[in-house]
Amino acid sequence: MPSPALAQDLRALLGPQGFLEAHPQRLSYESDALGLVAQVPEWVLLPSDTQQAAECMRLLAREGVCVVPRGAGTGLSGGATPVAGGVSVVTTRMRKILDIDPVNRLARVQAGVVNVELSRAAARHGLFYAPDPSSQMACTLGGNVAENSGGPHGFKYGQTSRHVRGLVWVDARGEIIDQSDARLDPVGLDVLGLWIGSEGMLGLVTEVVLDLLPSPEVSESMLAIFGSLQAACEAVTELIASGLQPSAIEILDKLTIDAVEASVFAAGYPKDAEAVMLMDLDGSPAEVRELGEQLETILKAHGSRELRRATDPEQRRRLWAGRKGAYGAMGRLAPDLYVADVVAPRTRLAEIVALSTAICAELGLPCANVFHAGDGNLHPNISYDRRDADQVRRVLLAGQRIMAACVERGGTLTGEHGVGLEKRDAMCMVFRDEDLAVQERVRQALDPGRRMNPGKMLPVRGCREMRTRSPYLPGMKEYDA
Amino acid sequence: MSAPRPPHLPTTLDCITCGLCIPTCPTWQQTGRESQSPRGRVHLMRAHQEQRLPLDAVYAQEMEDCLVCRRCESVCPAGVSFGALMETTREELVQAGYRAKPSMRWLLAQVRHRKRLHWGMGLLGWAQRSGLVRHMGTLAQAMPAVPPSSEREPLPDFAGAHSPRVGEVWLLEGCVMPELYGRVNRAAMRLLQRVGYDVRVPKPRLCCGALHAHAGEGDVARNLVRGWVQLLEDVGAPDAIVSTSAGCGAHLAELPRILASDPDLARRAEALSNLVIDASAFLARRENLERLRPLLNPLPEAWLPLAYDDPCHLCHGQQVRVQPRELLDAIPGVHRVELLEAEACCGSAGLHSFAHPEAARTQLASKLVDLEQSGAATLVTANPGCHMQWETGQRTSTAPRPVRHLMEVLAASLG
Ligand SMILES: Cc1cc2nc3c(=O)[nH]c(=O)nc-3n(C[C@H](O)[C@H](O)[C@H](O)COP(=O)(O)OP(=O)(O)OC[C@H]3O[C@@H](n4cnc5c(N)ncnc54)[C@H](O)[C@@H]3O)c2cc1C
Ligand code: SF4
Numbered sequence: 073m074p075s076p077a078l079a080q081d082l083r084a085l086l087g088p089q090g091f092l093e094a095h096p097q098r099l100s101y102e103s104d105a106l107g108l109v110a111q112v113p114e115w116v117l118l119p120s121d122t123q124q125a126a127e128c129m130r131l132l133a134r135e136g137v138c139v140v141p142r143g144a145g146t147g148l149s150g151g152a153t154p155v156a157g158g159v160s161v162v163t164t165r166m167r168k169i170l171d172i173d174p175v176n177r178l179a180r181v182q183a184g185v186v187n188v189e190l191s192r193a194a195a196r197h198g199l200f201y202a203p204d205p206s207s208q209m210a211c212t213l214g215g216n217v218a219e220n221s222g223g224p225h226g227f228k229y230g231q232t233s234r235h236v237r238g239l240v241w242v243d244a245r246g247e248i249i250d251q252s253d254a255r256l257d258p259v260g261l262d263v264l265g266l267w268i269g270s271e272g273m274l275g276l277v278t279e280v281v282l283d284l285l286p287s288p289e290v291s292e293s294m295l296a297i298f299g300s301l302q303a304a305c306e307a308v309t310e311l312i313a314s315g316l317q318p319s320a321i322e323i324l325d326k327l328t329i330d331a332v333e334a335s336v337f338a339a340g341y342p343k344d345a346e347a348v349m350l351m352d353l354d355g356s357p358a359e360v361r362e363l364g365e366q367l368e369t370i371l372k373a374h375g376s377r378e379l380r381r382a383t384d385p386e387q388r389r390r391l392w393a394g395r396k397g398a399y400g401a402m403g404r405l406a407p408d409l410y411v412a413d414v415v416a417p418r419t420r421l422a423e424i425v426a427l428s429t430a431i432c433a434e435l436g437l438p439c440a441n442v443f444h445a446g447d448g449n450l451h452p453n454i455s456y457d458r459r460d461a462d463q464v465r466r467v468l469l470a471g472q473r474i475m476a477a478c479v480e481r482g483g484t485l486t487g488e489h490g491v492g493l494e495k496r497d498a499m500c501m502v503f504r505d506e507d508l509a510v511q512e513r514v515r516q517a518l519d520p521g522r523r524m525n526p527g528k529m530l531p532v533r534g535c536r537e538m539r540t541r542s543p544y545l546p547g548m549k550e551y552d553a
Numbered sequence: 554m555s556a557p558r559p560p561h562l563p564t565t566l567d568c569i570t571c572g573l574c575i576p577t578c579p580t581w582q583q584t585g586r587e588s589q590s591p592r593g594r595v596h597l598m599r600a601h602q603e604q605r606l607p608l609d610a611v612y613a614q615e616m617e618d619c620l621v622c623r624r625c626e627s628v629c630p631a632g633v634s635f636g637a638l639m640e641t642t643r644e645e646l647v648q649a650g651y652r653a654k655p656s657m658r659w660l661l662a663q664v665r666h667r668k669r670l671h672w673g674m675g676l677l678g679w680a681q682r683s684g685l686v687r688h689m690g691t692l693a694q695a696m697p698a699v700p701p702s703s704e705r706e707p708l709p710d711f712a713g714a715h716s717p718r719v720g721e722v723w724l725l726e727g728c729v730m731p732e733l734y735g736r737v738n739r740a741a742m743r744l745l746q747r748v749g750y751d752v753r754v755p756k757p758r759l760c761c762g763a764l765h766a767h768a769g770e771g772d773v774a775r776n777l778v779r780g781w782v783q784l785l786e787d788v789g790a791p792d793a794i795v796s797t798s799a800g801c802g803a804h805l806a807e808l809p810r811i812l813a814s815d816p817d818l819a820r821r822a823e824a825l826s827n828l829v830i831d832a833s834a835f836l837a838r839r840e841n842l843e844r845l846r847p848l849l850n851p852l853p854e855a856w857l858p859l860a861y862d863d864p865c866h867l868c869h870g871q872q873v874r875v876q877p878r879e880l881l882d883a884i885p886g887v888h889r890v891e892l893l894e895a896e897a898c899c900g901s902a903g904l905h906s907f908a909h910p911e912a913a914r915t916q917l918a919s920k921l922v923d924l925e926q927s928g929a930a931t932l933v934t935a936n937p938g939c940h941m942q943w944e945t946g947q948r949t950s951t952a953p954r955p956v957r958h959l960m961e962v963l964a965a966s967l968g
């Protein structure tokens with residue numbers, strides 16, 4: 073327990089709005105969007121800029137207090153939950169867009185700026201910020217950096233790592249490290265690369281410099297309706313192989329279509345469809361026209377029985393309504409929703425979707441699949457009730473089994489939601505102790521006291537030891553030498 | 554899966570903790586604090602239900618600061634009935650002794666007694682005109698200018714339709730509305746008559762109880778509803794019960810929920826709820842709009858362009874968004890512009906602007922900037938609370954613009 077003297081210093085630094093000690097206020101930070109794990113932080117600190125954040129970290133270092141960075145708390149892997157105790161340092165009072173440079177197409181923002189706010193501000197200059205997580209209306213850019221977030225349009229534009237040009241962060245000792253000069257981006261060791269996706273374990277990001285892109289001249293949405301999921305997936309494989317590049321390729325399976333159409337998000341997807349594929353096409357009018365024709369040929373050849381196209385914003389919104397509402401539609405079936413985040417080889421998408429559904433069915437759980445087909449990133453959505461201990465056990469087991477099945481077939485654990493707490497031990501499915509030791513050494517180098525977000529991402533026990541204790545992960549066999 | 558529950562009972566379990574509602578919340582925008590956001594508030598309510606969190610002053614304050622603007626409901630993918638949850642929570646808090654400030658309780662006691670309110674307003678108007686108001690409390694000073702008594706006459710009990718008559722409606726008079734914006738009610742009455750409705754304003758003139766329900770005075774609110782149900786059963790149902798106040802309309806349209814503890818009354822109240830409709834939605838019904846359209850004339854040039862600002866309890870509470878715009882666009886030669894954040898709360902929020910004047914001013918400040926940037930010459934609203942709040946903003950503005958209720962604008966266009 074940190075000392076009263078420390079509390080007094082922090083209170084003096086941050087004021088009553090920036091230093092929360094009352095139980096109810098702290099309680100609201102006990103978990104992120106993964107409600108399964110909870111731990112109330114000792115205190116909650118809300119600094120308003122880099123200097124203040126550094127001052128906080130210096131004070132906390134004095135007593136060796138553990139620090140859990142937090143943005144909007146929309147993470148789905150428990151990353152912002154202070155499992156190992158300590159304080160939460162939250163960026164939601166750091167919401168200034170510091171600069172937009174339309175000539176060099178760069179933006180400098182404070183870490184707590186909400187993703188969609190940047191897109192809105194950039195739009196005034198005919199620019200946009202490409203990574204668009206489905207949580208973009210709430211998640212922070214700092215959180216996006218920490219999780220290397222993607223989104224539906226990641227297929228063409230890539231994930232956050234492709235758009236970060238500079239960072240300012242504060243390390244565990246309270247030192248400010250400024251790597252924000254975009255000119256230096258490719259010079260020297262790729263420290264930014266190390267940072268992006270580090271899930272709050274290397275420090276607290278306070279400012280981010282990001283690339284902006286010119287808004288496409290035309291955008292068109294296309295909905296293809298399929299009588300079989302297999303056919304839809306094969307169409308994706310072929311259109312990628314032919315080098316076509318729509319900006320987004322999303323697929324919804326039958327169960328998702330049923331859930332969406334039965335809800336307030338009904339988007340008019342045919343009830344007898346086995347899958348719908350949703351695409352966005354960006355570019356000049358000629359490019360979009362040509363791409364549209366090429367896509368049409370491939371989609372039809374793979375048996376798409378109907379194609380709907382739209383350029384009008386309202387009509388596009390309607391086509392996307394079902395995709396955007398899928399999460400909510402599933403969420404309405406039960407109090408809680410678990411969203412898995414595995415990546416499958418693009419040639420085995422249909423197989424793995426069928427498998428996840430079967431795994432869930434075996435455990436008596438409903439599962440609907442929505443996926444970023446272009447990236448092979450699957451999101452099996454499982455509705456459950458966290459008050460039912462046995463359901464929770466089955467949900468977690470289903471998550472493990474789906475990951476294992478993916479890994480066995482050449483895929484991986486997470487596409488964009490991060491490892492956090494939830495997939496920490498599953499790291500042993502894809503890494504050996506020796507591989508993880510390297511990651512641990514990097515972390516030690518930047519945070520020798522291991523005070524930044526402890527207990528996340530890197531298994532706390534050796535994989536070998538864990539495997540002997542709970543040999544429940546079939547995917548691990550082949551790594552056990 | 555959770556057990557089925559009566560459709561009207563709100564539950565914190567609907568929240569899937571996604572956090573998508575957070576940035577839309579005005580109190581979060583001001584503080585950046587999770588417990589001042591919709592997700593945070595629901596989280597605390599749930600923790601309390603799970604007996605992990607006792608009621609205390611901090612909890613009460615986080616709940617009390619909520620504007621009940623219900624913008625979080627509009628963005629929530631899981632369909633959380635936030636407004637309903639907050640009413641239940643506040644009722645519990647009031648019962649546990651966490652009551653509103655005495656001045657607010659006094660105000661609440663006044664609004665449901667039409668006579669007392671009328672006298673009070675008369676007195677306030679006199680104090681305003683004589684300058685005495687400067688020596689009165691902050692509450693009195695925050696009140697808008699009270700119109701002369703000729704404008705504060707109650708509506709007649711009945712006004713006949715212009716031919717051809719197509720039906721009969723009731724007009725909800727409201728509480729503050731007749732005192733401060735009687736002209737709005739008279740405008741609505743005239744519009745309804747012109748499109749062919751007999752307009753009845755049945756006696757006794759009851760308060761709807763929305764403000765009381767928001768403040769956790771559930772018993773008062775339920776008693777008022779009992780009066781309404783009885784009135785409807787005694788007088789006989791009209792074609793519609795038309796409201797010029799978004800707050801009253803939203804409240805009366807959700808009665809079965811408020812009465813969930815009394816299923817018999819809830820069932821009877823359903824008939825009432827089904828009839829309640831905002832004046833804009835009613836006039837924009839196809840058959841009504843067809844009759845109204847030919848009656849409309851161009852507005853004075855100086856009024857244009859118009860900007861419509863969505864009252865929270867109309868857009869978030871009743872999903873009425875297009876109808877007011879449709880009506881304005883039906884005026885010949887009209888020029889209408891959009892505000893950047895038309896669905897953001899102006900800070901009025903029932904009694905909130907009186908209880909938290911500072912927060913309400915901050916809230917309004919960004920709306921005033923939006924208005925400025927829109928280039929509008931008239932701000933159009935559809936709710937008395939918003940009307941007052943916008944007028945307060947204009948008083949300190951360097952380029953004040955008139956604020957008008959949608960019904961006033963339409964009636965002016967009748968010629
Ligand atoms: C409905 C919904 C849809 C989603 N869709 C997507 C999607 O399409 N793509 C996707 O990638 N993700 C998605 N997510 C997951 C989540 O939104 C992202 O991971 C997002 O980047 C998290 O941002 P946040 O601000 O909420 O971070 P938080 O949840 O607060 O934190 C996430 C992690 O980042 C760390 N962190 C946060 N801020 C900082 C900082 N300033 N410095 C250092 N570390 C920090 C935290 O310690 C934690 O480990 C979705 C979530 C939901 C609820
Ligand atoms: S009702 Fe308004 S103020 Fe209250 S939590 Fe919802 S968005 Fe925030």
Ligand code: SF4
Nearest residue numbers: 568569571572574629
């Ligand atoms: S948007 Fe709805 S479900 Fe999501 S956190 Fe807010 S209230 Fe809960």
